[in-house]
Amino acid sequence: MKRNSATIFIATALAVFLLGMFFGLLAAAQYVMPGLWRDTLPFTKLRPLHVSMVVFWLLLGASGCVYYFLGTEKLLKRRTRKWILLHYGLVCFVAVGSAIAYFSGNFGGREYWEFPPYLAIPLVLAWVVFLGVFWRSVYGTMKRWPVYYWMWLTGIVFFIFSLAESYLWLLPYFGDDLVRDMAVQWKSYGAIVGSWNQLIYGAAFFLMAKISGDNSFAFSRKTYFFWFLGLTNLMFNWGHHIYALPVSPYIKHTAYLISMTELLIFGKILWEWKRSVSEMRQFFYQMPYRFLAAADVWIFLNLGVAILMSIPALNLHTHGTHVTVAHAMGTTIGINSMILLALAFYIFGQVFGALSPKNMMKAKVGYWLSNGSLLVFWLALMGAGLTNAWYQWYEPEMPHALLMQKLVPFFAVFIFAGIFLFIGFALIVFPLLQQFFSGKKADTETKNIPPFEILEPSKKQAYANEYA
Amino acid sequence: MPERNFSYHRFIYTLLGVGFLVFSGFVYTQAVPENNHVISPKAVAGKMLWQQHNCSSCHQLYGLGGYLGPDLTNTLSTKGKGKNYAAAIMKNGTQVMPNFHLNDTEIEALLAFLEQADKSGNNRVHSYEIGLDGTITSEGETRK
Numbered sequence: 001m002k003r004n005s006a007t008i009f010i011a012t013a014l015a016v017f018l019l020g021m022f023f024g025l026l027a028a029a030q031y032v033m034p035g036l037w038r039d040t041l042p043f044t045k046l047r048p049l050h051v052s053m054v055v056f057w058l059l060l061g062a063s064g065c066v067y068y069f070l071g072t073e074k075l076l077k078r079r080t081r082k083w084i085l086l087h088y089g090l091v092c093f094v095a096v097g098s099a100i101a102y103f104s105g106n107f108g109g110r111e112y113w114e115f116p117p118y119l120a121i122p123l124v125l126a127w128v129v130f131l132g133v134f135w136r137s138v139y140g141t142m143k144r145w146p147v148y149y150w151m152w153l154t155g156i157v158f159f160i161f162s163l164a165e166s167y168l169w170l171l172p173y174f175g176d177d178l179v180r181d182m183a184v185q186w187k188s189y190g191a192i193v194g195s196w197n198q199l200i201y202g203a204a205f206f207l208m209a210k211i212s213g214d215n216s217f218a219f220s221r222k223t224y225f226f227w228f229l230g231l232t233n234l235m236f237n238w239g240h241h242i243y244a245l246p247v248s249p250y251i252k253h254t255a256y257l258i259s260m261t262e263l264l265i266f267g268k269i270l271w272e273w274k275r276s277v278s279e280m281r282q283f284f285y286q287m288p289y290r291f292l293a294a295a296d297v298w299i300f301l302n303l304g305v306a307i308l309m310s311i312p313a314l315n316l317h318t319h320g321t322h323v324t325v326a327h328a329m330g331t332t333i334g335i336n337s338m339i340l341l342a343l344a345f346y347i348f349g350q351v352f353g354a355l356s357p358k359n360m361m362k363a364k365v366g367y368w369l370s371n372g373s374l375l376v377f378w379l380a381l382m383g384a385g386l387t388n389a390w391y392q393w394y395e396p397e398m399p400h401a402l403l404m405q406k407l408v409p410f411f412a413v414f415i416f417a418g419i420f421l422f423i424g425f426a427l428i429v430f431p432l433l434q435q436f437f438s439g440k441k442a443d444t445e446t447k448n449i450p451p452f453e454i455l456e457p458s459k460k461q462a463y464a465n466e467y468a
Numbered sequence: 469m470p471e472r473n474f475s476y477h478r479f480i481y482t483l484l485g486v487g488f489l490v491f492s493g494f495v496y497t498q499a500v501p502e503n504n505h506v507i508s509p510k511a512v513a514g515k516m517l518w519q520q521h522n523c524s525s526c527h528q529l530y531g532l533g534g535y536l537g538p539d540l541t542n543t544l545s546t547k548g549k550g551k552n553y554a555a556a557i558m559k560n561g562t563q564v565m566p567n568f569h570l571n572d573t574e575i576e577a578l579l580a581f582l583e584q585a586d587k588s589g590n591n592r593v594h595s596y597e598i599g600l601d602g603t604i605t606s607e608g609e610t611r612k
Contacts, residue, residue, distance in 0.1 A: 109519025320531025
């Protein structure tokens, strides 16, 4: 197999990832140096550049993985190739278009993923194409779907629905009323995040099946139970973003109640901890597995924080502080990005063969550097947020400029860690990109087995594609 | 019984989907407290300016938005601040906040928008009532 559309998606995503982090660093610099580039490259431009590029990393990366896996299961029909490229072209068009819009000061002005509304049209179209290709590939192929097919379908449909919903503000009924607008906005953005999570987690499940050679969990009752629980949260728990907003208490109570069901997921992780550790010993030498293991730890940390933050009485204090930022960074970097990197390593390994020993070394250093600095980064944001919450409660009269000054030490650590985070990820991403550009073919053809539950042990070995 | 399993999954999936749509309808129609209904065209224009200049990259309303500047939900009714103060800052910018070169009509529109925000509720931490069950109640919810 040579460069195919899936790897083109993923390589583009990796490049966009570095770009997004770079803009993030520039934006963060304005925290410690107030007024830096205030009129040339203001925060109003850097923030959306950072946010959008990182979101496009997740979207492009996740789509590429879905296409790759559909391809390995021999489900992608030849005719869909040009549609896949259309999907790719439309997303790139929106990514470039939005960057141009920000640079020229043309904003959507919505919190937090914003671009001028007309760019949402090609993006929705891209996902309609995605849906078409996905549906043509999987419909009627089997009686029972593994859970990741459900997840991908959900992720695609939810993205279309929620992105469209986030533009309801264009109608005066929604847009003219601040409170209604904000409620609908956060409903839609909660679900958009959930939608890419569905794509990414689904791909992670697939990868775990491949690594362990056992896909039976993708059909098990327990997996379905937890997936439905997650889906319920995606649909109904977004209200925890707007506890402060004067909307109907029903919305908030629903969110509170549903959010607490995540304790079950949290408990499951704790329960299975011992097994995960022994599994980790077995597979840790594989790069993809290693990144999944890191994501696991980050899921644990961030889910814990998320559950606490979903209690309104605690949310009252942490809301609007950097605790929220810590959570957002922890999930997009620690969970989503680690999973996507695991997938990139796996897929590129299958397509282009193993990394050279030197590049492998770089990637391993990058792995530890990025995870270590992410922890410092995360703790610094938590520290800033909690300090902010403390002053907000005990010294509500404190002027904003003074409050920001008190937080500067945290921001300094945050930026310092951010620089190392960037270096760490660059060490991981460059070898992958190099592999892509060299376009070398993998030595061995991979074996393909269709997505039925595998019961015979002999077939399990064939299902697992080892890549160390 | 694989087939039965599939339709069982489909059933739960459909149920959740329908529940979600009903909930969406509820949010679209019920989200707003009674006191938020009167909207002036000026405030609407102000909201558009707020978006055009991406004020929310630095400022929050109800704790939602960027983190570089203060939350502006209740600036206009805060002791020692108010309209003139806000207008002066919007006119000139600060060390951190850029000068957007807004004219007087635009500043008035933005003030009308901030006034709408201010009237819609009270976002100061101390204004919420904390329940024993962990819930919080804002003035905006109880006011009819």
